[in-house]
Amino acid sequence: MKAIGVREGAERAELLEIPKPEPDSGEALIRTLRVGVDGTDHEVISGAHGGAPDGEDYLILGHEAVGVVEDPNDTDLAVGDVVVPTVRRPPNGSNRYFDNEEPDMAPEGQYYERGIVGAHGFMAEYFTSPESKLVSLPPELAELGFLVEPISITEKAVEHAMASRSAFEWSPESALVLGNGSLGLLTLAMFEQRFDRTYCLGRRERPDPTIDIIESLDSTYINSNDTPVPEIPEQYEAPDLIYEATGYAKHPFESIEALAPNGVLAALGVPGDWTFEINGGKLHRELVLHNKAIVGSVNSNVSQFEAAVDSLSSLSDSFISDLVTGIYELDEFEGAFVDDDTTIKNAVQFSTYEKR
């Protein structure tokens, strides 16, 4: 069967011919519908992040997948069920994080990530997965199911951020998303339903399609060239929640000051090393005297995938159609990996869903 992978050192995605997988006991065989592309894929392709399974010289890409059960094997799934796979798998048997159904909390070395590190991804005509790591989707979401994984990342981050504020009566009114990539925009659309006022920071100039989306969500675009994070409280307002999806290493530290009293920052970016100066005394004092919190968050678990299915179904068709800028058939998959200012969210289509 055909698959999209990256050979070690090649630094580009290419079409590979590999054997069709066979499900083990407890696993189903899934026919892939669509697989989304995100920044992590670009990092994996460039070699900056992740790596092939032990003993192999290539990695099948893709961690944002939706598919249809082709062969339930000995699982309780049925042929034709629409499913989304979670990403993390245990490296050697299981461990307590997987046993708790919280693989997202496993430290490095205690997980593989399909399509990212140590395990092949879902960019193939078929993949197999344990039933316990497949989340069911209503058939009407089959074509958009590749958005469940990124949305689940936000579900987890927000769940953890809200938990950090659960020891007191917290009534957040405003939220700021740092970053206008596809994850930032998905998050903004979710936040628009949950907060009175939302803001999204980016560094693009008008005209720009992401700014159009931000404004169509009745959110306020903040151009970081005009208003860097530390100036946001004065120019706009001090947000109760800040969601960082830029990977810009100064943002968490700048956010400590920008947050409203009792506010929380959810940090999601994964930057490289960068040494810079901060007024650590001021930030420390600000954290303490205003009861602020910072919560780092990575990956997501089955319950957060399930919450993401609900969130996905609540997003408007017009938002989704603005967000998804390209669905590429397998023979033109390279288009899905182009990353320019007109690209927001692309996916590769391996097959089409036909309701039985």
Next chain:
Amino acid sequence: MKAIGVREGAERAELLEIPKPEPDSGEALIRTLRVGVDGTDHEVISGAHGGAPDGEDYLILGHEAVGVVEDPNDTDLAVGDVVVPTVRRPPNGSNRYFDNEEPDMAPEGQYYERGIVGAHGFMAEYFTSPESKLVSLPPELAELGFLVEPISITEKAVEHAMASRSAFEWSPESALVLGNGSLGLLTLAMFEQRFDRTYCLGRRERPDPTIDIIESLDSTYINSNDTPVPEIPEQYEAPDLIYEATGYAKHPFESIEALAPNGVLAALGVPGDWTFEINGGKLHRELVLHNKAIVGSVNSNVSQFEAAVDSLSSLSDSFISDLVTGIYELDEFEGAFVDDDTTIKNAVQFSTYEKR
């Protein structure tokens, strides 16, 4: 009546003669037993923190008090009840933080702090307080009630830190207290009951009475001159919880790396400005990839004072007797404000408790 206060600009505590207060409706008149001295008092005396009530040129000190109801007035208290007052009061009528019984979450400007900023403290022969801001104490704790307020500070910080880890199954085993002052030691004694392994970092050399206390608690003393925070994971272990009570501005940032995966830092110090370099990219990445959290915490509310009463009653007599290095009568109160290497926790005694 006699009181201990600081006149504006005087930078020293002195004995003052002021009128005995009269309780308003809803308030009781309390005869003061003992009032503890802590680092905040020294900051207030030096003028670095806090300030006198509007229109007055002196501030009565003291925010760690225990007393006996002298006149219940129109409250439901009874003569002889042992009580501890909370610290924050609303500046003008009430506000939503006080209405929610969470004045500890009020931002600056929405609270006074008795003995610290904007309102007179408890270092006087008598004080008045609304009944709602008095926490009852069993008579057998009357002499130690001045420890309830500092313990409540830890109750709140730990409550918020635990809340931040409540979105997943967290089983912390080890805790590190940064700082071997009286608050650090009280916290360590509480942690010794809650965690399998505890550590306390200080910069003192042996022989030292705080190191003796740490070891009598079966905890491990870490000398920061030998093992700075970033080296603790390698030399000892990466702690699940770090409690910062040093006010040393580098500690929160160093703690991000030192924490175990999924760990949390409770920050309590209030340093002045200090600009220094950090590898912000590394810290950002570490926060995210290991799901770490930082929670700033200040002050405490009635429910945390109540929890502190329980915690105080669980501490051993030998620990308390090592911790409390001096109880000074009013005519020798200056001794309570001496801050040298033999001082751990001092209090001024205004009157004695006699069980009826």
